[in-house]
Amino acid sequence: MRNPKLHCPLTYAVKAISGKWKLYILSMLSDGQPKRYGELKKTGENLTEKVLTSQLRELEQDGIICRKVYPEVPPRVEYMLTESGRKLCAIFEPLYEWGVDYMKDNKPEKLYLLKMDRQELV
Amino acid sequence: MRNPKLHCPLTYAVKAISGKWKLYILSMLSDGQPKRYGELKKTGENLTEKVLTSQLRELEQDGIICRKVYPEVPPRVEYMLTESGRKLCAIFEPLYEWGVDYMKDNKPEKLYLLKMDRQELV
DNA sequence: CAGCATCCCAGACGATACTG
DNA sequence: CAGTATCGTCTGGGATGCTG
Numbered sequence: 001m002r003n004p005k006l007h008c009p010l011t012y013a014v015k016a017i018s019g020k021w022k023l024y025i026l027s028m029l030s031d032g033q034p035k036r037y038g039e040l041k042k043t044g045e046n047l048t049e050k051v052l053t054s055q056l057r058e059l060e061q062d063g064i065i066c067r068k069v070y071p072e073v074p075p076r077v078e079y080m081l082t083e084s085g086r087k088l089c090a091i092f093e094p095l096y097e098w099g100v101d102y103m104k105d106n107k108p109e110k111l112y113l114l115k116m117d118r119q120e121l122v
Numbered sequence: 123m124r125n126p127k128l129h130c131p132l133t134y135a136v137k138a139i140s141g142k143w144k145l146y147i148l149s150m151l152s153d154g155q156p157k158r159y160g161e162l163k164k165t166g167e168n169l170t171e172k173v174l175t176s177q178l179r180e181l182e183q184d185g186i187i188c189r190k191v192y193p194e195v196p197p198r199v200e201y202m203l204t205e206s207g208r209k210l211c212a213i214f215e216p217l218y219e220w221g222v223d224y225m226k227d228n229k230p231e232k233l234y235l236l237k238m239d240r241q242e243l244v
Numbered sequence: 245c246a247g248c249a250t251c252c253c254a255g256a257c258g259a260t261a262c263t264g
Numbered sequence: 265c266a267g268t269a270t271c272g273t274c275t276g277g278g279a280t281g282c283t284g
Contacts, residue, residue: 009221010214011145016224018140020277023133037246051277053247063227074245075284084224091216092132098210099131102138105185105206142257159266170258171267196265197264 016062017088021047021055026081029065030089034080064088138184139210143169143177148203151187152211156202186210 017023024044028035041052056079059065064085070076081089139145146166150157163174178201181187186207192198203211 009225010218011221012224013217013221014136014139014145017136023136041246046278048278048280049247050249050279054277063224069246075247077246084220084227087223088220091220094213095135095217096132098206098213099133099135101206101209102134102185103131163266168258170260172259172269173257175267176256191266197267199266 013088016059016064019055019058021051022059025052025055025059025065025079026085026089029079029081029085032081034068034078037077037079040079059085135210138181138186141177141180143173144181147174147177147181147187147201148207148211151201151203151207154203156190156200159199159201162201181207 017026021044024047025040028040028043037052037056040056041047041049044052056065056067060067060079063082065079066082068078068080070078139148143166146169147162150162150165159174159178162178163169163171166174178187178189182189182201185204187201188204190200190202192200
């Protein structure tokens with residue numbers, strides 16, 4: 001390894017956000033308002049409960065979001081960004097900008113990726 | 123979607139660097155010196171030819187690296203970052219910093235991830 | 245409402261052998 | 265040297281149904 005900047009923490013960071021629905025979840029939570037499980041599920045088209053739960057658990061274990069259970073009936077569970085999660089979301093801006101350029105340069109053949117937009121980030 | 127910052131280009135960007143050996147390759151190329159196929163293979167422990175080739179092809183199609191073939195015998199092929207690739211690597215710094223904090227907060231149970239370090243980023 | 249339990253599959257990744 | 269070609273494996277994600 002020549003460039004220490006690219007050492008393990010970067011791999012960790014990328015893995016932490018690499019789940020198929022994680023950016024969707026982070027986008028939902030990025031307004032700072034806690035969201036209920038049902039809300040996340042409702043607006044996530046084609047997102048199944050098993051997958052939503054697994055993505056939430058992973059984000060929680062990675063300290064990016066936190067889960068708050070209200071002892072009520074019917075049950076209520078809310079998810080929100082942690083401090084670490086807020087920092088992470090702030091970092092996304094330059095990466096987003098890079099993505100804009102990246103898409104600009106892409107040929108029409110690659111637009112098959114667009115199906116992901118509808119699915120993940122309506 | 124509430125936060126447009128998290129729209130599709132970010133998903134694209136994350137997908138572009140999500141291959142298992144892509145950060146390794148980018149780290150190797152980030153010193154600006156072109157690298158030969160054999161060099162990339164040699165220092166990448168457990169990295170097979172098929173996988174190395176596939177990762178290189180994907181990075182190339184995404185405009186992050188470029189491939190230069192020298193018409194010689196024996197054959198010589200060099201890979202180097204494109205302008206877009208250099209921009210991308212520059213963006214990694216804050217993400218790397220976030221990863222450092224992220225690792226600091228992690229409990230020992232999670233150190234199983236360390237096997238990835240040896241494997242990917244020696 | 246917020247989930248867990250099962251079963252299943254495509255695609256990423258790896259091992260091995262071969263080649264212009 | 266810089267790859268292809270095959271085959272096998274493993275797991276992230278999906279479909280469906282059930283529950284405290």
